[in-house]
Amino acid sequence: MTNLRNGRITWLLLALIFATPMLLISAGSERSKPPKTNEQPEPTEITSVVYRIIANEWQVRSKLAEFTPRVETYLQYYQPDPELGDVATEDSYFLGRLKFTKDANSQASESSFTAEARPEGLLRRPEMLKSHIRLDGFAMEALVVDENNFDRQHYSFDPVRWEYLGDIRCLVIDVHPRDSKAPGAFLGRIWVEDHDYAIVRMNGTRINPPTKRSFYLHFDCWRENLQPGLWLPVYIYSQESDHGKQLRFKAETRFWGYDLTARRQQQEWTNILVDAPAPVRDNSEVASDMSPVEAQRQWTMDAEHNVLDRLERARLIAPPGPVDKVLETVVNNLIVTNHLESLPPVHCRVMLTSTLESFSLAYTIVISRGLIDVLPDESSLAMILAHEVAHIAMGQKVDTKFAFNDRLQVSDENLLASLDVARSGTDEAAADAKGIELLKNSPYKDKLVQAGLFIQLATAVAPHVSHLLGTHLGNGLTEGKMIRMDALAGGAPTLSPRKIDQIAALPLGSRVQVNAWDGAVSFTTRKVAPIVDASEKLPFRVTPTIPYLRLFAPAGSITQASR
Numbered sequence: 001m002t003n004l005r006n007g008r009i010t011w012l013l014l015a016l017i018f019a020t021p022m023l024l025i026s027a028g029s030e031r032s033k034p035p036k037t038n039e040q041p042e043p044t045e046i047t048s049v050v051y052r053i054i055a056n057e058w059q060v061r062s063k064l065a066e067f068t069p070r071v072e073t074y075l076q077y078y079q080p081d082p083e084l085g086d087v088a089t090e091d092s093y094f095l096g097r098l099k100f101t102k103d104a105n106s107q108a109s110e111s112s113f114t115a116e117a118r119p120e121g122l123l124r125r126p127e128m129l130k131s132h133i134r135l136d137g138f139a140m141e142a143l144v145v146d147e148n149n150f151d152r153q154h155y156s157f158d159p160v161r162w163e164y165l166g167d168i169r170c171l172v173i174d175v176h177p178r179d180s181k182a183p184g185a186f187l188g189r190i191w192v193e194d195h196d197y198a199i200v201r202m203n204g205t206r207i208n209p210p211t212k213r214s215f216y217l218h219f220d221c222w223r224e225n226l227q228p229g230l231w232l233p234v235y236i237y238s239q240e241s242d243h244g245k246q247l248r249f250k251a252e253t254r255f256w257g258y259d260l261t262a263r264r265q266q267q268e269w270t271n272i273l274v275d276a277p278a279p280v281r282d283n284s285e286v287a288s289d290m291s292p293v294e295a296q297r298q299w300t301m302d303a304e305h306n307v308l309d310r311l312e313r314a315r316l317i318a319p320p321g322p323v324d325k326v327l328e329t330v331v332n333n334l335i336v337t338n339h340l341e342s343l344p345p346v347h348c349r350v351m352l353t354s355t356l357e358s359f360s361l362a363y364t365i366v367i368s369r370g371l372i373d374v375l376p377d378e379s380s381l382a383m384i385l386a387h388e389v390a391h392i393a394m395g396q397k398v399d400t401k402f403a404f405n406d407r408l409q410v411s412d413e414n415l416l417a418s419l420d421v422a423r424s425g426t427d428e429a430a431a432d433a434k435g436i437e438l439l440k441n442s443p444y445k446d447k448l449v450q451a452g453l454f455i456q457l458a459t460a461v462a463p464h465v466s467h468l469l470g471t472h473l474g475n476g477l478t479e480g481k482m483i484r485m486d487a488l489a490g491g492a493p494t495l496s497p498r499k500i501d502q503i504a505a506l507p508l509g510s511r512v513q514v515n516a517w518d519g520a521v522s523f524t525t526r527k528v529a530p531i532v533d534a535s536e537k538l539p540f541r542v543t544p545t546i547p548y549l550r551l552f553a554p555a556g557s558i559t560q561a562s563r
Helices: 002-029 044-064 261-270 292-313 322-337 369-374 378-393 412-418 425-440 449-461 486-491
Strands: 070-081 085-100 108-112 155-165 168-177 186-193 199-206 218-227 230-240 249-256 347-351 357-360 364-368 512-514 521-523
Touching: 044 155, 044 186, 044 199, 044 230, 085 412, 155 186, 168 199, 292 364, 322 347, 322 364, 322 378, 322 521, 347 369, 357 369, 357 378, 364 369, 364 378, 369 512, 378 425, 378 449, 425 486, 449 486
Parallel strands: 347 364
Antiparallel strands: 070 085, 070 249, 085 108, 155 168, 168 186, 186 199, 199 218, 218 230, 230 249, 357 364, 512 521
């Protein structure tokens, strides 16, 4: 089978080599015209591959209807600056889930987890500027090439070249609608992997919006091999700059949590042991009730566990993993050097959203993926964690009403509105003061310059990226005139955005990567690129996402080497 497959690919490559000059001549002379119906016959191998691409894409369309992944779209409007590049002027945000109807058509829609986002379809008008653009629907434009008419009757396929995307060898193909007036047809380029001929990347736009006052987005969609033979959308980058001076924006859409909760719960039931592995003990080792202090502490921890468990089931918090351990190392540095060992063990978890937020419950600190991404160094991370450790040390804990589990038996769409873990302004100010004290006694006391610069920059950009600095739970870094840990800003040098050696904050997506199947997080292994000029500093900015594609490898297996 392997020799036969290699022979087919070799023959296809030879066919492409001989066909390419003719295709290029045709593309050069007819670029502005719709493809003709009387095209030259294409080699048999190319025809076979195209049919396999089409069949695989229809399978993806059908398979997507089985999942309800979380969807997050973050958009920044910008204006060009000759030195700083594209500077954010305002932003917008959507968080929810993708869902499909149960009828034969399986129409996709996005259901919001936040109160301010409401459905308004896929198209946006140029005059609907800034925060009036609705983000629900960004994802659906790039889920598949064409949900109704992806076939040889409606599209032509022009092979371009072979190209590697990470470990995956891909055939690059330009796709054109045969009918130049077809509404919503895809026009662009696809990358097709050479194992099952699945589409792993789409780059382009759709044509012919229904009205003259509406338009489609340009998008670059990447899929990842999340299960054997299954490539699903993970990242979408969108950008527009030619719809008027006021409508320039960049947006990133992320998907995660494809695994079905019901399937995981079913597995947990089937894994229950019927036979006890050891003799069952009728009595506990300490046959006594908890003391009032122990009972109150356990009641508080029950509330915390209920909140964390419900957020994880909603795929809003990552399962425990290696990133938590790194965060807990910093927390332990703060605890030990401040002689707070009498506290119960303090744990950390990662919220999967881009918004820059952190909060504490009983003895667990939650920090968002977006905040970890943009913090420039470990001392800045220590600054954020010190504030939350201060809340815990001062006894400011989650409301124990959540120890009653029925309070969290709500839909995912209503979950965030049901949770209230924000602190009062008085408590926040006290945690700032205590946090500064913890830092002064810590290993980070002489390394807080970057933390101070981060606070300065967050204060400066807050009016322009209010959604990024907003929160789903807890308190934000900036709220009105209150700036978290702002006392550190005075100990830092003056913020100089044009100095390339002063890095106050990183772009979004700099540190943490998310497994789109189960929401597990890990630190990226990418190398840090040297900054050439101030426009490459990109603090708090949206940038294109270009993942390193690999074939699916089960946990614990050895990843296949590059071919």
